[in-house]
Amino acid sequence: MPIPGPLNPSLRVLLGPGPSDVSPRVLAAMATPVLGHLDPEFLVIMNGTQDMLRQTFMTRNTLTFPVSGTGSAGMETCVVNLIEPGDQMLVAINGVFGQRMAEVARRSGAAVSTIERPWGQIFEAGELHTAVKKYQPKVLGIVHAETSTGALQPLDDVGAICSEHGTLLLVDTVTSLAGVPVEVDAWGADAVYSGTQKCLSAPPGLSPVTFSPRAVDAMKRRKTPVQSWYLDMTLVQRYWGEERFYHHTAPITMIYGLREALLMVQEEGLPARWARHERNHRALKAGLAAVGISYTAAEGHQLPMLNAVRIPPGVNDLAVRRRLLNEFGIEIGGGLGEFKGKVWRIGLMGQSSRANNVLLFLAALEQCLAEEGGRTSSGAAVAAASAVLANHE
């Protein structure tokens, strides 16, 4: 085997469903020399990271920290710590990540019920209430931002429905955290997980989670051990809590990166960050509309950071995405599951949510589409986006 050459990847503009572009500040933080996982200085870094995660999740939950794995590990952490074999869990499914949560729940021994909506649609509070009344589940799992469909699920009334029936509310905020309001305490959510590689714009590898006191009580009342030793909160919280008891070696460098990314969130401020995501989304949307491209999710329920749009008829999905990548260095995402070949997913997340990226992407896309049709680009998409951006300045 020849020894591979030095690491020298092409520079990309990451406009897919994650990872998003990582700020040079965060990259520099990840080159910081490593401390031991029980070093007093590292414990201070852990505390600061937890404080900033609580601010970002808008919660006072003590048990708030990054799981040592990607977003899917966070999902599994929430499920296996709340569920014991035979427990009822209701999962709301309107895309890939609801399906995944149901599968994780089944593997944890839950008796899983589902409530389903066509992909791209959202659940009304009324139907969630009916389902919770019917199944009386220990846990209701629901996805705030469905990365496969681009739909944003309103959660304002769901916490009250759950608490009325003694149900714990588990929410996937992998794609939404730090891009739209994620109000864990105001929602009355009990277990919430996210990822670092979306609107936080740290590299993938950690999953911020937060558990309400009610969720912590439920863990304490367990009669069986959590099936995963690695993800067992009763053990992990002894390290992230005051005891600092060794469980597994924390991923120091990833935590450095997350901490720096959270500092940038604090400096910008959540409201300004949400407004930035919204503004760039509106500009992109205006540009896409100008070339006849529409969204899969209904008006009013579209994620600003993940624009799932219908591929225009006759356009070659793979050819366009390959050209965007190879000629322009731009990555966008294809469709997942039943949206494969039918949908593009254009991410404007965290560091990637910039006016420059909107303009560049629209210019590149228009050129690709025009040449597919044997025309030249009219510039209509860029013009429409520019108009929105100008009005916002």
Next chain:
Amino acid sequence: MPIPGPLNPSLRVLLGPGPSDVSPRVLAAMATPVLGHLDPEFLVIMNGTQDMLRQTFMTRNTLTFPVSGTGSAGMETCVVNLIEPGDQMLVAINGVFGQRMAEVARRSGAAVSTIERPWGQIFEAGELHTAVKKYQPKVLGIVHAETSTGALQPLDDVGAICSEHGTLLLVDTVTSLAGVPVEVDAWGADAVYSGTQKCLSAPPGLSPVTFSPRAVDAMKRRKTPVQSWYLDMTLVQRYWGEERFYHHTAPITMIYGLREALLMVQEEGLPARWARHERNHRALKAGLAAVGISYTAAEGHQLPMLNAVRIPPGVNDLAVRRRLLNEFGIEIGGGLGEFKGKVWRIGLMGQSSRANNVLLFLAALEQCLAEEGGRTSSGAAVAAASAVLANHE
């Protein structure tokens, strides 16, 4: 909450049980801009990383890749993919990590038997053979390098014993990989996991694993799904194999770091790397002997990269370790479990295994010990180590 200050940790010399010092080359690699996890250039990086992992594990196993979690996630990956509820698993326990493996196996539904040895001792092939004959387990789990005791378990005859009884051999090489020979194919091992933060000297966060064709067959014959969705090899290998099917977002930056660390292993060469670990271990040992400090593991079974030694009578464990850290910036490890307060664990792993570190550590330790006794340092430890190092040059 005030916004925390910039990341600015003190520079440490990491001579504990891991993490070890990370080379500036690896740190620089981790500041490389992020690619998407399905980018064609990233797929090439994955292939190169897998090739180098196979070389390092001394195996031809196709299913060889880094799990997206720390060493304990690798342990859990090996166990939950091989075990179905009710399967017999035999675990050899002579320290914390054998205990942990037995606990992980119980949580995966295995019927767990154990064979035990006092901490610091190793298992003879004969007793392992007797136990495998008696229990006829589906899986035998054993720790190659017990990080809690500093004992190196010989494995030359264990694979043959297992294969005679149709037992799969699962080996923990978290601390040994790239520091002493880890010969997966020659051993006849079926599932082997390691960590990045020991002798590979990448930051903590990934767990390299490798599975033999026999282990892959056993996974294919499973009647029940793997209890962990995140760690399910039947799904994960569709991403790390030829299909490149999305499972979870790979921790890109950690893989950059591991790749660079593996490049450094390739450039040094495994035999030279083993010899370096052995040489620095001998120097450290001579220095410690000069001040009357002895090892917990028997002569001939001591890990070169993890020197577990008895704290001299009357010496204050915490005071010395705190002083090493605060005055000299040197981290060593305390004892785990029944060795707490009785044992120091001095790591000379990967990038940390350097003659300079041996001399610096011995000088610092001698000063701490002398002042504890109201004396001044004699320099005897440094002199003894220097003599060994000089003979080796």
